[in-house]
Structures are given as structure tokens and as C-alpha cells.
Amino acid sequence: MLTIPRELHDKIVTHARQDHPDEACGVLAGPAGSDRPERFIAMTNAERSPTFYRFDSTEQFRVWNDMEDQDEEPVVIYHSHTATEAYPSRTDISYASEPQAHYVLVSTREPDTAEFRSYRIIDGAVTEEPVAVVE
């Protein structure tokens, strides 16, 4: 299950809408081992594509080092799908490299609603999980 504060949920959806029709991506950092997302970090999509995303490598290095310095880890890794459903694609699954993270997908294919779903992706296996948005 992903438990996420309303404010962080909304920031992810806003980011996805802002970058539409390109895929948006980012991280929610939280204290290592806590499974609590606390800090929103929008990342640059170095691909700037409607169908692919990739964290800019230099930015990723900086963010990952910052998290380590603060004893944090990536609790949520999110990105958006701009024309398809909020379900991990084959590339999403093959590149998932943080086994402890919740992989959040937002779909911006509809103008008035955003699908927001979360998954664990471990060793190539995808498991959807419920999302609890806490006020």
C-alpha cells in the first residue's frame, strides 16, 4: 500500500498536467526505511518525449547524493503516461531499479481527470497496490 499526503499527491498530478504532452517524472524522498514519502522532487525528463522519460543523469546524481546525505531514499518514483493508461509499460518494468520504491503512474490522457495508481516492481514482477491519500 502507498500512503501519501494529499499535498504530495496533488503536486505529482499538477506536474504531470504541466508537462503534458511530454511525460513528467520525479521522486518523493523520505527517511530511509520509513516508507513515508515526505519531500517532492520534480525531475527533468531528459528525453522530453510524450512516450519516454529518463532522469537527467547529472541531476539524478545530485538528488541521489542529497538523499544519502540526509539519510533518505526514493520512496516514490513517479512518471506520467500521456496517451495510455496508468499502468507500467514493458520498458517501465525492465528499467525499474529501486526495489523498495513505489512506482506511481499518472495518466493525463483525459483532460478533466487524472488516473493515479501505484505499483511495486521487483525482479520484473508488477503488483498494483492501493493508494491511501491522507489529508
Add this chain to the structure above:
Amino acid sequence: MAIEVRIPTILRTYTDGAKQVEGTGSTLGELFTDLEQRHGGLQDRLVDGGALRRFVNVYLNDEDVRFLDGLATPVKDGDKVTVLPAVAGG
């Protein structure tokens, strides 16, 4: 002195769980070959057909080695190499 190499979580199966290992070499490619002697299987996760794998980021001190010389980048004792899987998808 040697070269410190930081290993990401998903590659720690090759290092008995260690998040940092040491190696030697005068280029990044040689360093990975050296690591392979003690951590079999690791090199194949980093290198494909003589080049760095596409979705693996390697940094020498503070720079992505793709902006340097890739596997031919010179390395020396005291350098710090960090491996981070790219975060990507579609």
C-alpha cells in the same frame, strides 16, 4: 590506496551486499575488469559489447563519464566511482 566504487542496491547481489568495493586500473574499463575478478557477473551488468550499458550511469568523482571518455576514461588511486542505474521508462 585504491579506487572506491559505490554500488547501487540492485547490483549488491554481486558484492555480497557491500555498498562500496575497491579496485584498481588505469581506465574505467580496466577497473571494471578488475572488479569482475572478485565480483563475478558485475561487469556484464555495466558493460555491453565493449561500451558502457545504455541505462547505467557511471560517475567519476562528480562527472558522468559519458561526458568524459566512457570506458576509456582514465582513473587513478583516490578517485571515487559511483554507479547508478538510470531511472527511465516509457
